[in-house]
Amino acid sequence: MKLKDLPNEGPYTSGDRACSGCMAANIALNVMRIIGEKAIVSVPPSCMSVFAGTFPELNWNVPYFHMQFANLASTITGISRALKTQGKDDIVVIGFAGDGGTGDMGLQALSGAAHRNENILYICYNNEAYENTGIQASGSSPYGSWSSTTPVKGKLRGNEYFPKDIPRIMIAHDSSYVATASTAHIQDFIRKIEKAKNLRGFRYIEVLSVCNPGWRVPSHIGPQLMTEAVDCGYWILFEFEQGKLTINKKPKFTGLREFLSKQDRFMHITEAQIKEMEEYIQRRWNIIQKLEDQKP
Numbered sequence: 329m330k331l332k333d334l335p336n337e338g339p340y341t342s343g344d345r346a347c348s349g350c351m352a353a354n355i356a357l358n359v360m361r362i363i364g365e366k367a368i369v370s371v372p373p374s375c376m377s378v379f380a381g382t383f384p385e386l387n388w389n390v391p392y393f394h395m396q397f398a399n400l401a402s403t404i405t406g407i408s409r410a411l412k413t414q415g416k417d418d419i420v421v422i423g424f425a426g427d428g429g430t431g432d433m434g435l436q437a438l439s440g441a442a443h444r445n446e447n448i449l450y451i452c453y454n455n456e457a458y459e460n461t462g463i464q465a466s467g468s469s470p471y472g473s474w475s476s477t478t479p480v481k482g483k484l485r486g487n488e489y490f491p492k493d494i495p496r497i498m499i500a501h502d503s504s505y506v507a508t509a510s511t512a513h514i515q516d517f518i519r520k521i522e523k524a525k526n527l528r529g530f531r532y533i534e535v536l537s538v539c540n541p542g543w544r545v546p547s548h549i550g551p552q553l554m555t556e557a558v559d560c561g562y563w564i565l566f567e568f569e570q571g572k573l574t575i576n577k578k579p580k581f582t583g584l585r586e587f588l589s590k591q592d593r594f595m596h597i598t599e600a601q602i603k604e605m606e607e608y609i610q611r612r613w614n615i616i617q618k619l620e621d622q623k624p
Contacts, residue, residue: 329522331514334361339389346379349547351537351554352453354511356380356387356424359451362521365390367420368407372400372434374426375460375539376453400425401437405446412447420449420525426537427454427468431494442501442530449524449531452494455539463542467492470562471608472601473593474544480596490608495534499568499619504529507567510536512554516565516576523569536563544592553590560584561609564616571624575616584609 338361346353352375360367370393371377380387381394395403404423411419425434430452441448457475458464465475468491474480478487498506505527507520517535524531536557538550545553557563561579568574584606588594 329362329518331518334358334518337361338363339365339367340380341387341389344380344387345382345385346375347540347547349538349540349550350375350379351511351550352376352426352455352539353379354550355451355453355535355537358511358514358517359422359424359521360388360390362518363420363422363525366418367422368404368411369393369422369424370395370400370403370407371424372429373397373460374424374429375455376424376426378460397429398433399437400429400434401441401446401448401450404448404450405441405444408447421447422449422451424451424453426459426466427452427456427494428458428466430454430534431467431492435494435497438532439497439501442498442503442532445504445529447528447530449533452532452534453537454494454534455537455542456491457539457542459539459542468494471605472597474596475542475593485596485598485601486594493612495532495566495568496615496619498530498532499573501530502571503532503568505531505533505567505569507533508535508563508565509533510554510558510563510565512551513558513565513577520567523567527569542593544595545590549590553587556583556587556590560587561613562587564613566616566620568619573616573619573622575620579613581609581613 340360400423408421464477560583565576
């Protein structure tokens with residue numbers, strides 16, 4: 329499917345209360361344009377549950393379930409199994425969660441669903457912190473970044489840890505389909521969501537999601553930052569299916585400094601930290617390349 333073929337509207341309706349320029353809203357809007365009306369959606373506590381899922385002002389024109397932080401994967405598993413019992417196999421059961429609800433509090437339920445190859449589509453919009461509750465660091469927050477729990481003061485220079493690699497954890501479960509995506513690379517995004525819609529079994533897609541207040545950036549810059557993230561290797565586009573990993577776009581490995589300089593959450597970063605980030609990007613690229621070279 330091409331971008332021009334997508335309907336102008338889908339079952340995620342206009343008028344949400346997201347911040348101006350929020351890429352999480354952009355992700356939800358475009359996912360649902362591709363998936364269509366034969367879907368059931370669940371969202372745990374997160375930015376998305378606040379700006380689009382506060383009853384009675386829901387932006388979901390499909391059945392919608394709001395669940396606790398740690399059990400999104402369990403919830404959509406139960407919905408999927410109930411549909412199977414009823415003989416309804418044409419409805420896509422989707423969970424949307426941020427990185428905290430996915431890789432921290434929700435990881436045990438997510439791992440269990442992947443292990444059992446549950447027939448669900450799980451989409452993580454990774455904005456790299458607990459943005460909704462005060463911009464606290466999560467397990468997916470980047471090294472060196474400022475947050476309200478990783479301050480910059482004296483010898484403290486932001487987050488001291490590199491992020492968890494949740495897509496590779498899902499690959500380790502030998503999941504039916506695992507992908508990373510960016511709505512700035514819209515045709516790749518459309519193809520991956522459409523593929524996941526038509527597959528069965530456990531599908532996991534992680535989408536980079538710029539958060540303007542959390543990243544401390546202007547509201548118009550989200551698509552530009554996601555493009556630069558892919559170019560410099562900060563965010564690698566790949567997919568894993570039937571035991572085979574495919575890299576969708578090779579990074580240029582240039583522009584990391586410029587990418588970081590546009591985000592005030594990195595305004596304090598040192599040359600030594602930039603070098604460590606460059607080394608981390610190269611290490612991760614080498615790991616993903618090796619996975620691509622492995623035969624299924």
